Amino acid sequence: MKRYALFSGILLVLALTSSIRNFWYLLPIAIVLVFLVDRRALTILLRWKFLLFLGILVFGIPIFIGQRDALFWGIPYSRDIFRMSVEMATRSVIILIAIKTFTGNISVEQMSHGFQRLRLVRFSEVFSVSMNLLPRIREIARETFQDFRQSCTSYYRPRAGFHFLVMLMARLLHFAESYTSPQNRLSDNS
């Protein structure tokens, strides 16, 4: 994990130093490095929505806004806006592949440990309990919905939705309290 964090950090530094003067070599370097380290991270560049956005940013926006002071095949465009668009596109590509490289190589367990390091000290306890309770919570939600369906005449009234939430949360809290009641007795005795 540390290796990928360091690698992503290097990519972020590359992204922050990118400009119109160095983008033509920084971008290929970043892409080749990511290809060598974790090529799955590059799949983000194949998303058509992202490519369309970059296309509009680099080729559409300079024609549309700013002082049009240059010509490309007879089409007037703003040199200043074009320079800004190229810088933004380069920066976004490098940052996104850096994030993807990091998040693609971190497990949920490592993420969970990360929370403990962030001084969310009770997180590990709460998370362990929630993972254990999850099947029961699903069961209570299903049972409550069935009871609600039997008792309710119209599901579409806001009041009905509110009533369902009251039933569900009260049952969940009742379950949570009954779940810890043996500890209650223990502490009372001591």
Add this chain to the structure above:
Amino acid sequence: MKSSEPQEDLVASLTGGQHGYARDTVVMAVFGALWGLMEVTVGVTLKGLRIPMGGAMLTSLSAVIFLTGRYFVPRRGSILIMGAVAAVLKIFSIGTVIAGPFLAILIEALLGEALVLLFGIHRLSYMLTGSLLLLYTIVHPFISQGIVFGTNIYRIYLETFTRIAEILHLNTEHLLIIVAIYAGIHALMGALAGWVAFSLSRSVENELHRLHHTEGAHS
């Protein structure tokens, strides 16, 4: 509702048998799990249906859950822990860590926690928290785009809006009115979520008393 012994042992071992602490741990676990389940089920449905303002609706529902949870666990940091549980459950469901939804849940939790700490626990505070949280959802894309694309993106947006306004013969005031209406709808949705969360907490409290009485009468 019966609880199984191994699970009770787990809570006892994790919490050292302190009742208040154990109770709060389980309530946070339950509300965190509920928030996570809602994000997985409702979140995926809203995204799939491409409903307008789906993100705002999801944030409203999240606010209802964590504000109700906070009412029953009046401890500092409880919303943050519920949010962390929900975020990890969400990425568990996806199978891999995707930064977007993960960070969105954590930021919601962080903001919710800060606002409740600031305003306290009462109806008005819940409505304010909901409103500010929903208003933040408008600003959030601009902040994240500022990080990814750099601050020049704001100049691009500003100049694009000005150009569109020119083409449509609108002036800046018209654009501001549109933005204000959009923000107003979000603020109202948030206030409603806060109102519902507080009313829900009160009603759940009454329902819980009723359940205890019923249980007492049966035993």
